[in-house]
Amino acid sequence: MTRVVFLLVPGLHLLDLAGPAQVFGTAADAGLPYRLAYVADHPEPGDPQETAPPHPAVPAPAPVAVHTAQGVPLQAPAAWPALTAGDIVLVPGWRWGGRETHAPPVSAHTARRLAGHHAAGGTVASVCAGAFALAHAGLLDGRRCTTHHEIQDALARRHPRATVVRDVLYVTDGRVITSAGIASGIDLALHLVASRHGPGAAARIARTMVVYARRNGDEPQASALLRHRAHVSDAVHRAQDLIDARYARPLPLHTLAAEAGVSERTLTRRFTAATGLTPLRYQQELRLEHAEHLIGQGATTDTAARAVGFTDARMLRRLRART
Known part of the structure; x- marks a missing residue:
């Protein structure tokens, strides 16, 4: 059973979360071995921060309320579930204010969890601005990555050790997968399903969701499955x-x-x-x-x-x- 953990951050975009969650939920309904979980970004008590945290600390282990960019309130536990090397952690994007700030996009505790999961052999992925969380965890250093076209320059400036690939749907570099804006999270999730269960499984899920099956941005985007x-x-x-x-x-x-x-x-x-x-x-x-x-x-x-x-x-x- 593959656990897919979605990290919820303040101001997240609903479609960044709901699109990939729908893919893996539909895959589970079709009999594929996926279990979805959610965790809220939360610094541990006393966790040092280089700069001010992006949101007030909420004492663990109480559930954390997360307000989305679209105004829908969500709630998720602060405690991370036990993860194995076969599991996936996915970071949805959040509303970007149009200017860069010096505050880290996620807490130091969350950044350590992301880096630790990858170091243990796990897969980490991001949608849109979620790439900044992976970069804060050091996971984009020396790697190819992408993000929403409006914030590609900001990602490149803030994290010069990352190689930002522009105008693609998503980029896979080892066990780090980053995708562009908003709806591209669906393409990323379909790619993960296809890489683990074959293109036929991804095509069936895409058809159930009434969306196109897409491929890696480095390959022809208009694949036979799409055309x-x-x-x-x-x-x-x-x-x-x-x-x-x-x-x-x-x-x-x-x-x-x-x-x-x-x-x-x-x-x-x-x-x-x-x-x-x-x-x-x-x-x-x-x-x-x-x-x-x-x-x-x-x-x-x-x-x-x-x-x-x-x-x-x-x-x-x-x-x-x-x-």
Whole structure:
């Protein structure tokens, strides 16, 4: 079971929190092993602060009231749950006042918890201004990262040891993942699900949430999962779900038609009308896209071809040449 802990800070944006929480909650409803938890940023009594804390100290272990940027009050425990290396800590962003301050974005105690979880092998992530909390914990030193486009310059100025990547959805650097503004937290969470459970699982969750499945900002943002899902044919979506989950395996047309609940001829006609591709061509696009990713990570063409289901690397070479 993977615990996903959301750190609540004063002035947080609701969508920064609700978007990723909805992804992992939907994943849990679908049977994936996720459990959500929430903790409020809170300095321990006597915890030293280099500068004034961003909000008044609340004695632990009483629950802490957190007021959001949109005015909805939230409440979360101050005590952190026990974490393992497989768990995720995610820091949503908060309202940025339009000017830089010298106060740390989170308490020294919280910064130590973030750094300690990462040092123990855990994953930390942020949405929007949450990147400043990771930077305060020292987790962005020497790493690539991103944040909302309006505060990228501020992040670069305040933390010059971080390499700020501009105009991308999110950036993964080891077990530190940072995303851009507001809604990009959904993309980040879908990426985390895809990296742990495969693109098919992420595509199903995205479809349940009625959002697009997106990929890393360093890769083509308009992936095959995105380009060919802008239609309303349930039969075609069902066939695509099966292809997404088993793209590396042989998938006869009759198997796809049975999954879609229509005849082979009807599926071919509807699939082509909805996506502009035949089911086989769609599967080939997925294979090609995954093969390109593997090659970009250092795999040979032969190795990548076998990994994505091609029995002959010549087919992969022909598809790459064609595109």
